[in-house]
Every structure is written in C-alpha cells, then in structure tokens.
Amino acid sequence: MSDALLDVRDLVVRYGGVTAVDHVSFSLAPGETLALNGPSGCGKSSTALAVLQLRRPDAGEVLFEGRELTTLTERELRPLRPRMQPVFQDPYGSLSPRHRIRDAVAEPLKVQGRWTGTDGPARVAELLDRVGLDPSYGDRHPHELSGGQCQRAGIARALASEPRLLVLDEPVSALDPSVRAGVLNLLADLQDDLGLGYLFICHDRAVVRHFADRAIEMREGHVISA
Amino acid sequence: MSSDALLSVHDLRITFDGIEAVRGLSFDVRPREVLAIVGESGAGKSLTARALLDMLPRGASTSGTIEPDLAAHRGRRISLVPQDALSALSPVHPVGDQLAAAVRSVARVSRKEARSRAIAALDRVGIPDAAGKARAYPHEYSGGMRQRAVIAMATINEPDVVVADEPTTALDEEHRDQVLRVLAEQREAVGAALVLVTHDMDVVRDHADRVLVMYAGRLTELGPAEEVLGRPRAPYTAGLLASLPQHAPPGRRLPALRGTPPAPGALPPGCAFAPRCPLAADACRTEEPEPQEVEGRLVSCHRWAELPHPATKLFQAQAQAQERAQEQV
Numbered sequence: 001m002s003d004a005l006l007d008v009r010d011l012v013v014r015y016g017g018v019t020a021v022d023h024v025s026f027s028l029a030p031g032e033t034l035a036l037n038g039p040s041g042c043g044k045s046s047t048a049l050a051v052l053q054l055r056r057p058d059a060g061e062v063l064f065e066g067r068e069l070t071t072l073t074e075r076e077l078r079p080l081r082p083r084m085q086p087v088f089q090d091p092y093g094s095l096s097p098r099h100r101i102r103d104a105v106a107e108p109l110k111v112q113g114r115w116t117g118t119d120g121p122a123r124v125a126e127l128l129d130r131v132g133l134d135p136s137y138g139d140r141h142p143h144e145l146s147g148g149q150c151q152r153a154g155i156a157r158a159l160a161s162e163p164r165l166l167v168l169d170e171p172v173s174a175l176d177p178s179v180r181a182g183v184l185n186l187l188a189d190l191q192d193d194l195g196l197g198y199l200f201i202c203h204d205r206a207v208v209r210h211f212a213d214r215a216i217e218m219r220e221g222h223v224i225s226a
Numbered sequence: 227m228s229s230d231a232l233l234s235v236h237d238l239r240i241t242f243d244g245i246e247a248v249r250g251l252s253f254d255v256r257p258r259e260v261l262a263i264v265g266e267s268g269a270g271k272s273l274t275a276r277a278l279l280d281m282l283p284r285g286a287s288t289s290g291t292i293e294p295d296l297a298a299h300r301g302r303r304i305s306l307v308p309q310d311a312l313s314a315l316s317p318v319h320p321v322g323d324q325l326a327a328a329v330r331s332v333a334r335v336s337r338k339e340a341r342s343r344a345i346a347a348l349d350r351v352g353i354p355d356a357a358g359k360a361r362a363y364p365h366e367y368s369g370g371m372r373q374r375a376v377i378a379m380a381t382i383n384e385p386d387v388v389v390a391d392e393p394t395t396a397l398d399e400e401h402r403d404q405v406l407r408v409l410a411e412q413r414e415a416v417g418a419a420l421v422l423v424t425h426d427m428d429v430v431r432d433h434a435d436r437v438l439v440m441y442a443g444r445l446t447e448l449g450p451a452e453e454v455l456g457r458p459r460a461p462y463t464a465g466l467l468a469s470l471p472q473h474a475p476p477g478r479r480l481p482a483l484r485g486t487p488p489a490p491g492a493l494p495p496g497c498a499f500a501p502r503c504p505l506a507a508d509a510c511r512t513e514e515p516e517p518q519e520v521e522g523r524l525v526s527c528h529r530w531a532e533l534p535h536p537a538t539k540l541f542q543a544q545a546q547a548q549e550r551a552q553e554q555v
Contacts, residue, residue, distance in 0.1 A: 038284075039398040146486040149266075176266035178502075181469035185366035195230035197532040202400055210253065210480070 004063070004166055005197040006029045006051065011060035013046045020046040021219035023060070030164065031191060033198040036207065036214035044201045047168050051199060052086055053077055065164065082112055082161035089134040089170035091150035095142045101153045102138030108160040114149070127156040132186055148179035152186065159190070169201045184211055232257045232386055233278065238290040239283065245491035248273050249443040250290070252517070255387060258402035260413070260420045262451060264428040266466075266487045274440070275391050275423045294449045296387060302332040303353075305380040307390040307409065311372040313536055314379075321375050322360025322404075325382055332383050339465045347378040350415070351408050351551055367371025369400040377409050379422035384416040391423045396520055397530065406433060424479040427470055433454055437449035439463050444514075457535050462499045474540075481541035497528070504544045505529040 004027040013021035021043040028034045050057040053069050062069045064084060069077065086155045088094045095104045099134040109115040125135035131152040142150050149169060158166060168187070172180040184207070190196060202208050208215050216226040231254035235438040240248035248270040255278075257262055259319060263527055265271040267444045270386040278281045280297035325344035329335060333345070341360070349356035351374040364372055375394065380388050390409060394402040410433060415418045422434060430437050434451040439460065447460040467473055468481040475481075485502045494501050500510040509528045517524040527533075534540060 038402060146489075148486055176487060177427075178266060178466055178469050178483040179486055181471075181480035182484075184471070185479050186483055204471075205399065206470070206472035210474055211478070 003030075005032075006199065007061075007063040008047075008051060009061040009063070010032055011047065011053065011062065011136075013043070013050050014058045015046075017102060017104060018223050021050060021057070024221075024223055025060075026196050026216055026220070026223070026226070028165070028199060030197050032197045032214070033191065033212045035198050035200045035202055035208040035215035036218060037061055037202060037208050037215050038218035039203065041220075043221040044203075044218050045169055048086070048169050048199065050169045050202050052084055052167055053081075082084040082108065083163050084167065085158035085161050085163040086167045086169060087154055087171045089159050089173050091154055091174065092142050092146050093151065095157070099141070100138065101140055101142070101145070103134075104142075104153065105138070105160055107159050112161065116165060123160075127159055128153070128198070130159065130190075131156045132182070146179070147175050148183055151175060155183075155186065155190070159194075163196065164197065165197045167199045167201075170203065172201070172207065173202075173204065179224055180207075180210075187211075196211045229353045229536050230254075230256055233296060234291075235274075236291045236293075238274065238277060238288065238292065240270065240277060240286055240288050240340070241351060242273070242283070242286045242490075247443050247490045248277070251440075251443070252290075252523050253438055253448055255385075255421060256436075257489055258419055259435045260410075260422060260433055260446060262387055262422045262424055262434035262437045263440060264427065264437060266425060266429055268442070268487055268490055269440040270490070271423050271440050272391055275421060275539055278387070278389055280393070280422060281302055281306065281449055286531075290371070299332075301328060301385075301437065302383050303385050304387040305383070305385045307373075307377055307380045307388060307393045307397050309392040309460075310551050311369070311376040311396075312364060314376050315372065317364055320361050320363055321367065325360070325375075325379050327378040328379050328382055328508045333487070337375060343382065344378075347382045347444055350535075353378075369397060370404060373397065373401070373405045374408050377405070381412040381416050381418065384385050385418050386496065388413055388423060389421045389423070392425070393422075394424075394426070394429070402429075409433075427455065427467060428472065439466075440491055443490060443526060444498065445517050446522065447525050453521075454523065458537070459520050459523065459530045459533060460527045461503050461529065461537070463504050463535055465502070465504075465541050468536075468538045468541045475538060479542070479546075481538050482544075483541065484544060505532050 006028040009025050011021055024047055038044050049055040051062055102124055105127055109120055128135045128138055148204055151161045171225050173185050216223050233448040236252045238248055238251040238413040257469055279300055322344045325347055327338035329343050345356045345360050350362055353359050430451055437451040437454050439447040441462050443525045447454055447463045465483045483502050488498055496511040496513055500506040508553050515526045515528050517526045
C-alpha cells in the first residue's frame, strides 16, 4: 500500500532465544486507528517499540511515510522521530518528576530548534489547552496532577513534535473508568482535527471495540486474527 | 446489626496520614452472599476491605464497629485473596507446605493430614498434578496458577467470609475469567460469603449479589447488583456506568464525567461528587447527603429523584458542554 502512513512487513523481534514478535505485518492509513490486542506477553509492546525504532527489530521492514526505517542510522532517523511519538501506560513514569509540566511540553520544541522566547510559551499554553488542561497546570510537577491530567500532559508533549503517528501503548489502562472516557474522547478529537494515525495497544477488548477502526489480535508473537 | 448479617460494619472511619479516607461507612455482609465493593482509586474500597481483616497498613487509625470480630480468627473465619499472588506466597517454601501451614495454624491435625488437605485443595482449584505441584515453589507456577493457589489457601479452612482485594487486576482477560470462576466455585463449596473489591463493572455484573458503590470514602449506593447496574439511582453510579465503552452508544465519543475523583483530604464542601455531577444543586454544595432508603437500596444523593433513566444522555450533554467551553477559551 503506497499511501499508508505505516507499513510493517514481517517484523521479527527476539530477546535472546525467545522470539517475541514473529513475522508480524500490518499497515495503517493516516487518520486511522489500528489496535493491537492480546494477552500480556503476546508481543504487542515489543511491536510498538520496534515500530518506533526504540528497539531495532531483528528482521523485517518498517515503512513510515514510505521510508524504510530499519536500515537508517540513528542520525538519519533523528529528523523522522518527531513525526512518530509514543504515549505510554504509566502517566507519571512518562514525565520527569523534577520538571514542571510546562518544561516537559517545551522540551521537544527546544530540542527540535522550534523554540523562541516569544512564541514558545504561547505554544506550550496552546498545547495544554488543546489537551483539556488549563495552562496554569504548566506550573505544576507531575505528582501534583491526577493520573488523567498527567496522561493529558504526556499527550501534549507528544503533540509538541507535530507527529503524524502516535504509538499509544496502553494509554488508558492505568486510569480510573470515569477518567478514561475523557482521555479516549480527547484522542478521538485530536485524530479528527489533526488526521493522526494511531497504533493503539490495548488489552481491554471493550475499549478496542469502541475506539479502534480495525484490530489485530496477537498471541505468542503471532498475528492470529486481523 | 440486622439479624441476618454475618458481619456488620457501623460508622467505619479510617484515618491515614492525618487524612480521613473512609468517612462513616455502614453496611452488612450476609451469609453466603457475594458483595462487591466498587469505586475508583482513593474511594476507600481497599482500606475498607483491609479493615474487615484488621490488616490496615501501619499508621492507619479506625473508629466505628465491625461485629462480630471475625478478624480475631483471621485465617479461620475470615481470609484474604490479595491482588498480587506472588507477594502473598513465600518464595522460599513449596506451595504445598504453605497451605499445610495454613491448615495447622488453626487445626490440630498431623503433618500428614495437613499435607493431604493441601493437595486436595490444590486439586479443587484445578491445579494439574496437585501432589507434584505441592512440592513446587511459587516461581514454578504461572500467574493464573499462583492466583488459584492463593484462592486454595484462602478457602482451605472453610472461612465464613473471604475478602478478595482486586483479585484479577494483575491478570489479563482470559485468566481473569478463569480465576473468578475458581473463586466462585470455592466460595460456593465452603459456603463462605465473598467480599469482592473491584473496579470492574463486568465482574460485578457476572458475580455479585449486591454491590456497594463508594465515592470519596462514603457509601454512594448499596443494593442488589442487578438493580443497581440496571437502573442506578445515584448520579455517580449512573455516570460511571455510562462512561464504560461496553455500554456506550454508537459513535466515538463516550459519555464522560467531567473532572477527576477528589483526592482524600482535598474534598469539596457538601457532596464530594457535586463538582462533577450534572444534577448538582445548591444543597449539594453545602450539605453532604446521608444514605437514605430508596426502593430497597441505599442511596446518598439529594437529587436521586431527578436522575433520568437511562442517564446516558445527561452525561453526553455534560461532555459536550465541556468541549464547547474549552473551544471558547
């Protein structure tokens, strides 16, 4: 598929003698949500890390916006990394406890050379507002936020890089049910407005059924149904 | 204490780190029933469960009464199935020895008899080759098997009450159903009541006779599970149910509760749910509602009679209003 945002072909990830991901293939269109579903240990998080090239796969291809990533050097990957951003399960573990929310959201802008003294702070406030956080939360540290607020801050940080793909690894699994719905609604809004593709890893079938356009189910490293 | 109660909790208050986390809770546990306690983090459900067992963390202080004092016979009349089976078992003793020790802690029986009871208990919870597995250590068990071994330990002395504190939270969906089935079977077999602490409404629907919904350390709603889930009378219960994806109407936006549960120690005045409640009125912001009898259940809400059924639209409207407000900022 040439218009795919992400095209994964025969992906293999091994840890020592264990094959965690065994020839997994799928593709994802812009603006689409593809869920990876399965029990713990089925290889869904290893797939996510390999897609992001945070763990280099042992075999297979990962085409992101048409470019093969697995053969690129770290230096070659660097300009592409902002366009594919992770959001992890543990909202507190994803943000440095020592940095204020404002600084966590500003960091990608600074690293990518898009920070100016005049526009930067306004951009951070805009991002916080975009994820449903009052910009005054920027002054706080992660431990002063609830789990749901913290996860919103993590999403704002991911958005700062202006990504096309979000790899969401159990983004709502640590949240209380009454808070989870709000974060899922936020993700749906962002996708509608920005046309983001979501690789959505989730073990909760009810959430997958409600939220994803398509789902593939993994078991022991294999795709068992697509 | 009502006459048919196995255990009666009256005006339970639990203070932890100077913060009152459970704030005047009263309920009964009836013989052979499954009572689910549901609520979100900080609601006080786990502390309540631990109080039943007199196993509160150090530094917690309580007031109120729990009668009779089953916790004085913990391990015999009341027992615990904890969330994390691995840390509930000693890593340096074979599983069978640990079950046998549980038997001998309450009954004067020979080692041989205790051992055969341990093997029988492992067999009952569906552990294949129970005699062989009794000699194995916890790390040689899979996650689901460990949780079953812990259930065997909690039921081996045929207690009156088994308290299960989020017994399946650490497990994935397939193991969850299997472990709950074993727990239900064993509870039935020994004729114990089960107090099941969970945040999973599907578990409540499938397993509970009655449900106690907690919010911010208080009773929000208590009644027959089928009726409470089928037609909630407290707005919090209704909002929680409406926000679950399995109950959501078609379309991608879920009815959502605005805001987050309050932190214990930072409660708003009046009803703790008022800032998130689409029905809140002036009285709700000044006066905390007491549990009142409504159609065979207890409901703590000034406005319960105003709650429509189904309440989904109410929370959808609230979520939409919240979105509009944000767009205007």
